[in-house]
Amino acid sequence: MTSALIARRLDIASAEVAEVLDALDEEYRTRYREFYKDDIGAYPVSDFLAPDGAFIGILDGDLLVAAGAIRRYNATTAEVKRMWTRDSHRRRGLAQQVLRELDNAAAELGYTRIFLTTGSRQPEAVALYRASGFEGGERRIPEFDLPVFAFEKPVTSTPRNAPANA
Template sequence: MTVSRNVFHVGQHDPLAGPLLAELAIEYSTRYGGTPGEVHAELTEYPVSHFAPPHGDLLVVVEDGEPVAGGAFQRFDAETAELKRIWTAQGQRRRGLGRFVLEQLEAEIARRGYRRIYLTTGPRQPEAVALYTAAGYTALPLDVREEVGYVHPFEKFVPAQAVSV
C-alpha cells in the first residue's frame, strides 16, 4: 500500500494546523497539568508572525488527506531558529514521522540562513529527548523553570554548506 505524503507550509490558524494544536494541548495538559482548553489558549497566544516567513514557519505533514505530523520554528535571534510544537498524531507514532518533520524543518531553517537551531523539551517527554539526541542535537545544561521544574535545552549547528545566503 502506497501512502501519499505531502508537506504543507501553513499559518497558525489554518485548518490543517488544527489537529496539531488540539492534540498538543491534550498531550501537554496530560503531562504537565491544566485543561486542554487552557493549554490550547497558550499555544495559540503566540503572534501569528512568529511562525510565518520570513523568520519562521509552521509545517504540517498530510498522508492520504489526513494531518499526521507537524512542527514549527520561530526566530530566536539573528543566527538561531527555535523549534516549537513538534507533533506526531497519537495513532501514527513509531513510523519515523517525528524525524521526517525535524528534517523538513532543518532544511527550511538552513534555507532561511540560520546557523544554529535551539529547542527545549519538557521533563516528561523522554521520547522527544531521544529524538533530538538521535538527530544529532547536543544537550545543554538543564534550564530550571518554575512552571515545570526544568526543561531540556538542545542545540544543533546548521552545516555551513547547508546555509543559504
Template structure:
C-alpha cells in the same frame, strides 16, 4: 509522508495543535502556556509545516526567530496512531533544512522530561543540551537543546 507549509492559524494546524495541548495536559497537568504569535511562523523569519499521509494531517512543527542566526523549533507533534513511523524525524529534518535556507545557522528547542521520546529523537538527531531560555526557563521538568545547522550544510 509529504510535507506542506501552512499558516499557523490554518484549521488543519489548529486541530493538531488542540491534540498536542491535550497531550501536554495529560503529561504535565496543564496545556502549554508559553506565548506564541501566529505571525512568528511566517516567512522569512519563521515557517510552520504539516506532514500528511494521504490526505490526513499527521505531524506538525515550526520554527521562529530566536535571535541573530538562531531559530527556535516549536510545536513538534505526531498524532498517536502515526507514531513510530519516522514522521517526527522526517519533519525535524525538513524544519532544519528550511531554517538553514532561511539563513539560520543554529536551532534551539525546549522539551520536557515527561516526553522521553522527544528527548531521544533530538539527541539521536545531533542535538546537545544548552542553557535554559524563555518562558519555562525555571521549570524543573524542562530540557533545552541546540544544534549547529552549518555543520550539516
C-alpha cells in the same frame, strides 16, 4: 491503497493546523497537569510565518499526521516549537522527517543554528532530539517548575535556493 506521505509548508492559521495545535495542547495538559503552562497561546501566530518562521506538516493523503514549526530565537538561531505526531502514526520516523524539513527551512531563512526545549515528562522527545544530532541536556529555566531539556545543533542543510558549493 495507502497514500504517499508528503511534507509541505502549511499556514499555521489554517483549520487543519488548528486541530493539530488543539491535540498538542491537550497532550501537554495531560502530561504536565499541575505544571501545565499554555505554550500554544504563549507565542503569536506571526512568529511562525516567513520571514522569521515556518510551519511544516506531513500529510498522509489529506490527513495531517506530523508537524513542527520554527520561529526566530535570535539573529542566527531558529527555535523549534509545535512538534507533534498523530497517535496512529507514531514510531514511524515522521518526527525525524519533520526535523529534517525544519532544518531545510531554517537554512532557507538564513539561520545557522537550531535550538529547542522539551519537558522532563517527554522522554521520547529527549531521545528523538539526541538521535537527531542535537546536543544539550537538563537545565533549570526560571519560568518552568520542572526541569527542562535544552538542545541545539548547527543547521546542516544547504538552502535549496543557494548553490551547493556556496
